[in-house]
Amino acid sequence: MKILEKEKINSVLDFLAGQYDLVAPVSQDGLKFEYAQVKDSSKVNLDFTNSHESPKKLFFPQYEVLFRYYADGRKEVPALETDKKRVIFGMRPCDAKALLFLDKVFDDAKYQDPYYLTKRNNTVIFTLGCVSPQSTCFCTSFDIGPFAKDGSDVFVADFGDFYSFEAVTDKGEEILKKLSGLRDAAGEHISKYEKLSRESAAKIKRHIELQGLAEELINKQDAPMWEQIHLKCIRCGVCSFLCPTCHCFDMIDENQGPQQGARVRIWDSCMSCGFTQEASGHNPRPGGREKMRQRVMHKFSYIPQNFDTFGCVGCGRCIKNCPVRNDITKTIKKLRESESREKR
Numbered sequence: 001m002k003i004l005e006k007e008k009i010n011s012v013l014d015f016l017a018g019q020y021d022l023v024a025p026v027s028q029d030g031l032k033f034e035y036a037q038v039k040d041s042s043k044v045n046l047d048f049t050n051s052h053e054s055p056k057k058l059f060f061p062q063y064e065v066l067f068r069y070y071a072d073g074r075k076e077v078p079a080l081e082t083d084k085k086r087v088i089f090g091m092r093p094c095d096a097k098a099l100l101f102l103d104k105v106f107d108d109a110k111y112q113d114p115y116y117l118t119k120r121n122n123t124v125i126f127t128l129g130c131v132s133p134q135s136t137c138f139c140t141s142f143d144i145g146p147f148a149k150d151g152s153d154v155f156v157a158d159f160g161d162f163y164s165f166e167a168v169t170d171k172g173e174e175i176l177k178k179l180s181g182l183r184d185a186a187g188e189h190i191s192k193y194e195k196l197s198r199e200s201a202a203k204i205k206r207h208i209e210l211q212g213l214a215e216e217l218i219n220k221q222d223a224p225m226w227e228q229i230h231l232k233c234i235r236c237g238v239c240s241f242l243c244p245t246c247h248c249f250d251m252i253d254e255n256q257g258p259q260q261g262a263r264v265r266i267w268d269s270c271m272s273c274g275f276t277q278e279a280s281g282h283n284p285r286p287g288g289r290e291k292m293r294q295r296v297m298h299k300f301s302y303i304p305q306n307f308d309t310f311g312c313v314g315c316g317r318c319i320k321n322c323p324v325r326n327d328i329t330k331t332i333k334k335l336r337e338s339e340s341r342e343k344r
Contacts (some may be wrong), residue, residue: 001163002182003189009163012179013041019178020124020281021086023058025051035088046158049134050092050315054244056102058088060117062241066115066251071259080118087175089126089156094313096127096151098244104307105247115265124175127152131200136316138206138329144313146200157193164193206316206329209336214304216336217297225338229331230292232324233271239295239318239326240269245311248275261270270274270294296331 004012016022017039024044026036033048035055068076076231101118106116112122130137130146139145149155153172157164165182167173176182185193240246250268255261271292276285285291303311312328 001185001190001193002176003159004163004165004182006158006160006162009046010041010044011181013044015179016087016089017041019085021084022089023055023086024089028052035091044089046090046128048090049130049132050095050317052317052321053242054098054315054317055088055091055095056098056244057245059099059116059123060102060247060249062267064115066263066265068256068260068262080114082118084122086119086123087126089122091125091152092130092315093127093146093148093150093152093316094137094144094315095244095245096125096314097139097144097148097316098151098313099125099144100151100312101245101303101307101311103245104309124153124171125151125159126154126172129157129197129200131158131196133200133204134316134320136206136319137204137281137314138208138316139314140201140204141206141208141210141314142208142310142312145197147197148206159189159192159196162189164189181234198306208314208320208329208332210310211298213332213336214301217301220335220338221293221297221313223335223338225335226289226293228286229334232326233288233292234275234324235271235288235291237269237271237322238321238323239328240271241267242317244313244315244317244320245299260339261340270298296328296335300332 013022013024018150021037022039024037025033025046025048026038026043026047027045028034031046032052034051034053035058038044065078067078102116103120106113127149133146139148144150147157149166149168151318152168154176155168164185165176165179167176205288246269248268248270249265249267251263253261254264275291277283285294301310319329
């Protein structure tokens with residue numbers, strides 16, 4: 001572990017911005033934070049809880065041109081920038097863990113997505129531990145926690161008067177060697193790090209009991225409780241769009257001027273009206289009940305069956321930003337409690 005006095009962090013960020021495309025948290029309006037490319041370290045704000053949108057958009061954009069075509073038969077595929085190196089500084093551990101799940105989707109043994117993988121392979125991730133988790137966080141349910149290192153290349157922790165840096169991967173080790181001003185941590189620093197890690201995890205109070213959940217939900221597909229659970233939902237899709245693991249998309253042909261068009265990939269949501277609309281006009285999931293059931297089942301039953309992991313990392317964005325205050329942790333609890341009552 002290495003340490004750096006806090007007042008020197010801008011020199012590190014300036015160095016990274018000079019060597020790479022640096023992406024870091026920036027305040028949008030004093031309330032919301034988003035990841036953006038920066039050239040000037042003074043614009044970076046590391047005193048934030050988490051970004052409003054998840055950083056998945058940096059690898060899987062909301063709108064992406066796959067290729068262009070012309071009336072004369074020509075086609076044009078945007079060049080993949082294989083030599084463009086990028087550093088994301090300040091990603092939270094839950095979001096870094098979410099990228100490991102997206103890797104399973106976009107880097108499958110049969111299908112590899114070059115658009116996603118090019119960005120992924122050319123990015124070094126500096127995660128920043130959470131010392132002040134939000135009340136909506138429940139990442140510890142998934143064995144992630146505020147100081148988890150899964151998905152990180154370099155793990156950074158804020159000790160108040162200094163930062164600690166720890167290489168997690170070879171890629172992280174290589175980039176740490178380039179940073180000046182870092183020095184070896186002493187025993188007192190390591191003890192403080194361990195204490196801070198325990199205290200941060202203890203601040204997270206929300207929890208989902210996951211033991212046996214995937215199998216239990218399969219037996220609850222026709223439970224009457226779904227009729228109640230979906231009623232508040234207005235199907236705005238904010239839960240899907242802000243979620244770091246949601247990855248559903250649509251591809252459309254878009255007119256981009258006289259005699260030319262483009263095939264684009266755009267995010268989609270299982271909560272949208274036409275998500276499962278078939279060409280015949282039939283929709284197998286026509287109402288709120290079916291859509292809500294699909295969202296919950298996908299994250300907590302279907303994905304575990306297909307990928308041996310849950311489709312949620314407990315970042316809490318869906319709870320914090322839902323306009324009608326739906327809470328996925330309460331939804332799961334209601335479903336589990338309804339089963340025990342029905343058995344009696």
